[in-house]
Amino acid sequence: MSDRVVTIGGPPGSGKSTAGRTVASELGLEFVSAGELFRSEARRRGISLLELSALAEQDPSIDRALDEEMVRRADPSRLLDGRITGPLLRRRGVPTQYVVVTAEDRVRWNRLAGRDGGTVEDVAVQTKAREASERDRYRRYYAIDLPKESPDLLVDSSELSPGEVARRIVEFVAPPGGTR
Numbered sequence: 036m037s038d039r040v041v042t043i044g045g046p047p048g049s050g051k052s053t054a055g056r057t058v059a060s061e062l063g064l065e066f067v068s069a070g071e072l073f074r075s076e077a078r079r080r081g082i083s084l085l086e087l088s089a090l091a092e093q094d095p096s097i098d099r100a101l102d103e104e105m106v107r108r109a110d111p112s113r114l115l116d117g118r119i120t121g122p123l124l125r126r127r128g129v130p131t132q133y134v135v136v137t138a139e140d141r142v143r144w145n146r147l148a149g150r151d152g153g154t155v156e157d158v159a160v161q162t163k164a165r166e167a168s169e170r171d172r173y174r175r176y177y178a179i180d181l182p183k184e185s186p187d188l189l190v191d192s193s194e195l196s197p198g199e200v201a202r203r204i205v206e207f208v209a210p211p212g213g214t215r
Contacts (some may be wrong), residue, residue, distance in 0.1 A: 038130055039111060039130045039131055039132045040110060040129055040130065040131050040132070041058070041111075041113075041115070041132045041134065041208055042114075042120045042124060042131055042134065043115070043116045043117075043134045043135075044117060044122075044134070044181070045118065045136040046138075047070075047143060047162055048143030048144065048146040049137050049143055050136050050138060050146070050192040051135075051136040052068055052070060053200075053201075054136055054200040054201045055068070055116040057197065057198070057201035058114060058201050061201070061205050062114070064112060065113045065114070066114050067113050067115050068116040069101060069102075069105050069115070069116060069117030069119075069120060070116065070117070072104060072105075073101055084165065085164065085165060088165055088169070089168070091172060092171070098172055098176055099176065102177075105123070106120075106129075109124055109129050118169065118173075119169075119173050121133030121184070121186070122177075122179050122184045123177060126179075132187050132208055133186045133187050133188075134186060134187060134188045134190070134208070135188070135189050136190050136200060136204075137189065137190070137191050137192070138193045139191075139193045141155075144159045188207045
């Protein structure tokens with residue numbers, strides 16, 4: 036096994052979590068999702084994701100606690116799913132394989148509407164607001180501008196099945212005949 040932590044980032048609805056779960060299973064890694072931790076915190080507080088994002092804009096401790104939990108969990112035996120996790124670990128000197136899964140906006144919004152409900156138009160508005168909030172917080176809290184970060188692997192899932200996305204990641208992370 037490699038001493039590198041595998042991280043998967045990308046925007047909401049890109050397919051990163053779906054691919055991440057499959058990759059983790061195929062490689063025998065524990066799957067840890069920042070999104071799931073954030074959703075869990077919103078449920079614990081009895082508020083929506085957008086409301087928690089709005090609170091996080093005013094209270095840096097919300098993001099910092101989540102991000103520190105992801106850093107604490109960084110270990111080669113785990114695959115970490117989180118938009119900022121890879122760049123954050125790199126800045127901390129943690130050996131990381133930073134994979135980004137992306138997709139065209141309309142594809143992402145359709146996926147999110149299918150998963151969470153609502154109209155594609157409403158999901159587009161909510162997702163744009165969420166992404167703008169996160170982009171601003173990442174810059175303010177960590178001086179990280181995600182679009183300027185260079186992943187080790189970029190996979191556009193717009194026209195790929197979840198299995199194809201996962202296969203590309205597995206082949207990159209653990210090439211046939213190679214070691215992870």
